[in-house]
Amino acid sequence: MSKTNSGEPVLKVRHLTTRFRTDRGVVTAVDDVSFDVYPGETVGIVGESGCGKTVTSKSIMRLLPEQVTIIDEKSEIMFEGENIARLSEKRMREVRGDRIAMIFQEPMTSLNPVFRIGWQLDEALRYHTKLGRKQRRERAIEMLKLVDIPNPEKRIDEYPHQLSGGMRQRVMIAMALCCEPDVLIADEPTTALDVTIQAQILSLMNSLKEKLQTAIMLITHDLGVVAQVCDRVVVMYAGRVIESGPVADIFRRPQHPYTQALLDSIPKQGNKERGLRLATIPGIVPSLWDLPHGCRFQDRCKFKEQRCVDGEPVLEDGPDGRPVRCHFPLDEARHPQHLAGRHAEGA
Amino acid sequence: MALLEVRDLHKRFPKHGGVLNRVVGNVHAVNGVSFDVNEGEVVGIVGESGCGKSTLGKTVIQLLGATEGSIKFDDQELTSLSHAEMMPFRRKMQMIFQDPYSSLNPRLTVRQLLREAIRFHKVVGADQVEAHIDSIIEKVGLRPDSKDKFPHEFSGGQRQRIGIARALCLKPKFLVADEPVSALDVSIQAAVLNLMMDLKDEFGLTMMFISHDLKVVEHFCDRVLVMYLGHVVEELTCDNLHADARHPYTTALLGANPIDDPTQRRSLTILKGDVPSPYNPPPGCPFTTRCPVVKDRCHQEMPPLEDKDATPGHRAACWEVEGAGVASSAAAGEG
């Protein structure tokens, strides 16, 4: 299951810092975020709403409104040996959709309702490939087949409103994959879908990853989805990466108190804890305009000490050998009962 | 004695169309649903979007009129009551809504919001209104100084607490919670669920808990009704949900839910296709289009919701379950 990260990362994000100009002043939505995406792996970017996960993905795709967005000078998004944070808009258009593709949360609004499915698929192919008209149509049908749409020859001439939500998300995936991108960014691709449809889409993404060796960057708030499909996880909080590592390690031995609290607060499947109180994280995510001095999680952390107020911890290897942003990262001694529970459940 | 008795409840929405805007068809949102809710019980209603679970909740507390069937609350038939006669029951039955943003009037402060409801129903004497507001606010875990704030000054979780306060300030007996935590972040979700659990005990509430999230329902409820396209397809207790589930849809729902443990990674149960359009449901059992064990009979007749094994309160609506169910109940009986 855990993949050995051999070779060069296909996407290397370093010190990504995205700021927005707002009515209330400039706000840093993503602060010094670094991570790698290797070919053929799925990286999950996890966090609660407002943690900056979507802004991260949109910064990579350069899809943020230009007039209000400032991407800091030191930000590097290395893709195929180029820093795409500094690419011209024209060059970026060639990368976007062709080499890096994106699917969005809302399948109802991501497709243009006035064009046929086939036309919309064709559009991307026409722009990014030199295929002829007939070949493009064949390719489009092939792509629809790939994402398990029944009757692709018929479906290709239908309009988005004739398809269900799950079907539309499949079409979106087909559109994203039709140019065989190296990286697929999926921003909450199943959040708007029902569980049974979510299961379909997740298994589709898994099988496509195997088939096409596309690296997937999965943005989600759902830890269950992460556990099911991701190889590595980056946990974000208030614009910062607070912890990252292989999925099994993150779930088994979270080093950051936030990650642990997040895991504890989900109701467990099975009946061990039925009717009992759930573990909670007190307080709310701090406003980006009003971040506390020191660690950003301090107000909600049960291990808070003076040092957490004095200075913000840096992202460095914790006791588990994985990067964590905490002065007092958790180890076996700090949360024995949690680990015991987890081990028992896993057994 | 059941607090709430629902019998053969139907809710149809007329569909208008054509040049003259005539009624051209019906959406059968709730289709012959019967169940009881006992005093002090939490009954979960689970299903995918469009299965009629929200409509069921709103019909039960008479936010929507029933098309057919009976709803008895405290032994009183609700469907035939006038607006005035309904008033005492309005106070006893309250609802918590899904969206913490649209469920609060942005122009009323918390105090105004609660005061208007408390005064309307004369829950307490005029001189105790403020004290009652204070106690409710404290009980839902809001700071006393939140009273004079407007909804937009609160976060999603806090807003949901205000929604709960609004429902509870009338001291209701019965609460319909329509996806109360699905719009919230995980960490906030847990806090709101804990709060609801505490308040349930404190107020002696009976609840209908509507959700699409089986994990939450399993954690929170005593019993669960699984709905599919307006029908209840299975009714079972939560004590042993995974082992008890018989209906192929219920098992599929359980199997499709990703588990938050990467060591238990498994291939999720994949149901083929989508939920059929409620305008044009398939004949017979509504699940036939996706059912892995579908037989000819399923296309012809809707199976009744009936006891399938010895477990009390376990009912399923499936022709195929019978064998397995009877066999296991027989085995249980012998054992």
Next chain:
Amino acid sequence: MMLKRFLRSRGMRKLRRNRMAMVASAVIGLYALVALFALFGGVSLDDTKRRVWRENTPGFLQPMSKEIADYTLDWHADKWLRPKMEAARRASDERSRQFSFDTAALGQRTLADLPGDELIALWDEAAGIYDEWRELQDTADEANEELEFFRIDLDAERAKDAPDQDMIEELEGEIEYYEGQLEQAARAPELAADLRAKLLELHPVPTGVPGMVYRAKLWFGTDSKGASIIIKGLYATKIAFQIGFVTAVGAVLIGTLLGAAAGFFGRFVDEAVMWIVSTLSSIPYLVLLAVLVVMFRGSIFDNEARPALALVPLYAAFGMTFWVGTCRVIRGEVMKIKELEYVQAATAIGFARPYIVLRHVVPNTVHLMFINFSLLFIAAIKGEVILSFLGLGVKGQPSWGIMIAHSKDQVSSGFFWEILTATALMFGLVLAFNILSDALQDAFDPKHVS
């Protein structure tokens, strides 16, 4: 309380940060002050009709050319003062003599505070200078004319093959004579200055506040009756605000109530309201307005002597048609709000439906009411101007529309002050309101405000 909360709301805060909107609000506030000033008697209807100077005096931008200055001086002495003073001289009794003196007043300029005889003596001196000045001017005119002819003749004579020496001498003599005459006439500007001084002595420009008022009244010149254009423009601001405010308030109220009822109760209420709405909106509104105004013709609402009543047809016409747009918008918003969960929660508590509409639904459309108010305000003002231009609108009072209509003939003769003032005032107000309603829309757009 409502207002305080509104001012504290997120939309208002956003609006306050919008600098353009704040400037626009300040401009509108300024206009409103002017309108209030006029409303409370700062500028009366009589003021707008009182002559302050000669007809079609240009305003501050146009430098007084010699011709215009001479013409103005001539008008002042001869056309304005002379008849009054002659009448005073001829007057048989003190009262009619005083009456003549009184009518000589011109705006803030009354005759000097001297005994009647001294006034007449002063006038005689002025009249003497005037007559001399006119004579000199006539002489100069004649001399110029003659010189031209003689010079042409002289040149023609010299150009001949055999010029007649006597003729040339005679012509040169004539030219010398008229040049002498011209030299004498060169004294005319001096005399003009003397005359101006005398007239100023006789008809002094007041000092202090009245003097400032007098000069201010002339900033934008005078109209074809010699009345101050700026005073008319300011008074017309009041009319515009009056019409804008009354119709916008009326239309927004009607539109909100009907729209809310239609949107919330649906069914036949909706059908009925929407039937009226679509019927009214299928008629071009200007036509409907014109028809309504014509219908009121000859009634008590069509009486120049009672200008306040003459506005009623306008109110009625605008009020009847303008609510339609507000009604549509509010209906749509109410249909949206009706489905929101807080309305369902109110229903679940058991509140009666009218209470829910008034307490939970309508207050949440306030932002639309504001936006519609500012749009309708402008629409009413523009409608008033158009109708008044067509002669169907305001009667017996100044209005920007009437001012524009008046300046039809003036503009062709190069006098642009009346149309400039009316359009500039209207432009400023309309622009400010448009900026404000855009900003309101931005600030209260539900996409930005949760």
